[in-house]
Amino acid sequence: MSVAERLPEPLAALWENDVTKITSLLAVIYAVYLLTGAALGFSPRGQINSIASLTFYIAVFALLALALNLHWGYTGLFNIGIVGFMAIGIYTMAIVSKAPVFAAETGRSGGFGMPIIVGIIAGTVVAALLGLVVALPALRLRADYLAIVTIAMSEILRFVFLSGDLEQFTVAGYVVGLGGGSGLILDFTPPVEAFFTALGLWNAYLGFVDVVGAVVPNNPKPVVDSLVYGFLLLFVVAGYYVLLRRVGNSPFGRVLKAIREDEEATNSLGKDTDAFKTKAFMVGCGLMGLGGVLWFMAQGAITPNTYRPRLTFFVWIALIIGGAGSNTGSVMGGAIFAAVLFQGPRYLKNLIENFVEVDAPSGFGPAVSPLISNLDPLPFLFYTIDSIRQLQLVIMGLILIYLMHNRPQGLLGHRKEPASGVPLDRPRRPAGEGEGRPPAAADGGSRGETDE
Numbered sequence: 001m002s003v004a005e006r007l008p009e010p011l012a013a014l015w016e017n018d019v020t021k022i023t024s025l026l027a028v029i030y031a032v033y034l035l036t037g038a039a040l041g042f043s044p045r046g047q048i049n050s051i052a053s054l055t056f057y058i059a060v061f062a063l064l065a066l067a068l069n070l071h072w073g074y075t076g077l078f079n080i081g082i083v084g085f086m087a088i089g090i091y092t093m094a095i096v097s098k099a100p101v102f103a104a105e106t107g108r109s110g111g112f113g114m115p116i117i118v119g120i121i122a123g124t125v126v127a128a129l130l131g132l133v134v135a136l137p138a139l140r141l142r143a144d145y146l147a148i149v150t151i152a153m154s155e156i157l158r159f160v161f162l163s164g165d166l167e168q169f170t171v172a173g174y175v176v177g178l179g180g181g182s183g184l185i186l187d188f189t190p191p192v193e194a195f196f197t198a199l200g201l202w203n204a205y206l207g208f209v210d211v212v213g214a215v216v217p218n219n220p221k222p223v224v225d226s227l228v229y230g231f232l233l234l235f236v237v238a239g240y241y242v243l244l245r246r247v248g249n250s251p252f253g254r255v256l257k258a259i260r261e262d263e264e265a266t267n268s269l270g271k272d273t274d275a276f277k278t279k280a281f282m283v284g285c286g287l288m289g290l291g292g293v294l295w296f297m298a299q300g301a302i303t304p305n306t307y308r309p310r311l312t313f314f315v316w317i318a319l320i321i322g323g324a325g326s327n328t329g330s331v332m333g334g335a336i337f338a339a340v341l342f343q344g345p346r347y348l349k350n351l352i353e354n355f356v357e358v359d360a361p362s363g364f365g366p367a368v369s370p371l372i373s374n375l376d377p378l379p380f381l382f383y384t385i386d387s388i389r390q391l392q393l394v395i396m397g398l399i400l401i402y403l404m405h406n407r408p409q410g411l412l413g414h415r416k417e418p419a420s421g422v423p424l425d426r427p428r429r430p431a432g433e434g435e436g437r438p439p440a441a442a443d444g445g446s447r448g449e450t451d452e
Contacts, residue, residue, distance in 0.1 A: 323410020
């Protein structure tokens with residue numbers, strides 16, 4: 001029995017609204033984190049830091065899961081090079097928007113000094129164009145071969161960013177470069193300041209920071225900046241959600257879903273499936289590039305080795321938790337992944353250690369030996385708790401295996417999707433006319449959903 005079937009009719013109708021599902025999940029997550037912070041004795045500053053970090057990771061994983069949903073959930077494109085598109089987005093943005101350094105000044109590289117919004121747009125567009133370059137040969141391939149091309153592309157990009165030959169070079173008198181293994185310093189205007197300055201609200205924002213200073217003394221601005229930036233990213237998540245929902249319910253989106261189900265049949269109906277897949281791949285890659293920009297633009301610096309394949313698999317886990325094909329599931333999967341699997345182990349360890357004295361063995365051998373010889377599980381348990389951050393990837397792998405075996409359709413299950421932009425039910429007939437005929441109905445199938 002589903003959740004809706006257990007509730008009274010008015011509440012069931014409210015629960016069927018996907019915004020209600022997302023809001024309810026976020027409310028539960030925030031409540032748990034606030035209670036955990038209280039149990040750990042966090043000060044107000046610590047609570048705000050905790051919520052700011054949580055909000056940030058919920059937002060970025062939801063953004064990237066939504067972008068991946070366009071590839072895999074809608075079109076069936078197996079892209080495991082997500083981190084490469086994130087990297088090209090932020091590196092492009094850095095080169096475009098960093099303060100300029102001219103040839104006479106040596107020792108550091110700069111950028112072209114363009115406004116930050118121009119850099120964001122450039123990063124998104126370049127990521128989409130890279131998607132086109134990858135798509136032209138790769139989309140003629142299928143399944144595993146496309147996956148190999150995309151992950152190879154992401155690793156090629158990482159080694160290009162590491163290259164000493166491109167660490168610094170001159171373009172039209174500007175000294176720019178990729179920074180090599182040392183990466184790049186992001187010395188442009190912080191995103192929160194740029195946003196409120198563009199709106200003409202910077203002084204009002206500083207006044208708000210002063211008000212918060214009554215609760216969070218000793219330089220409250222960094223804490224408030226982090227929290228506000230996290231909530232700004234949630235608004236971007238809402239924009240992604242609306243965009244992909246409209247794409248999914250459009251004629252273009254219905255062709256993508258047809259390609260996902262049976263590309264040969266779709267091609268036989270006169271649709272240029274290669275063109276549709278290329279466009280979908282470019283849009284998704286652009287959104288991944290924008291996600292990379294929004295993730296790392298506030299970090300202060302970027303280095304090539306940040307963009308290793310494990311970030312790609314984090315996004316895949318978030319999508320699988322929520323359910324491929326579901327925009328609502330993508331957001332919920334991103335939130336659950338960020339709160340439970342990404343941030344959760346650290347909080348769990350701190351919470352246990354706050355109430356229990358954990359005397360962990362120094363290594364795996366001393367932890368396992370009492371379990372084998374004396375059937376004493378405590379040393380192994382304490383060792384596991386102490387090493388929970390190092391075991392995080394193992395935990396993620398086990399949960400992924402469990403989901404693939406027991407809940408492959410994701411958190412929300414199979415949901416029906418619209419087959420047409422207009423109602424396809426048989427028109428109502430006058431009383432007595434056409435009695436005995438069953439009404440026609442359209443059922444868009446049961447794999448995934450476009451939300452609605």
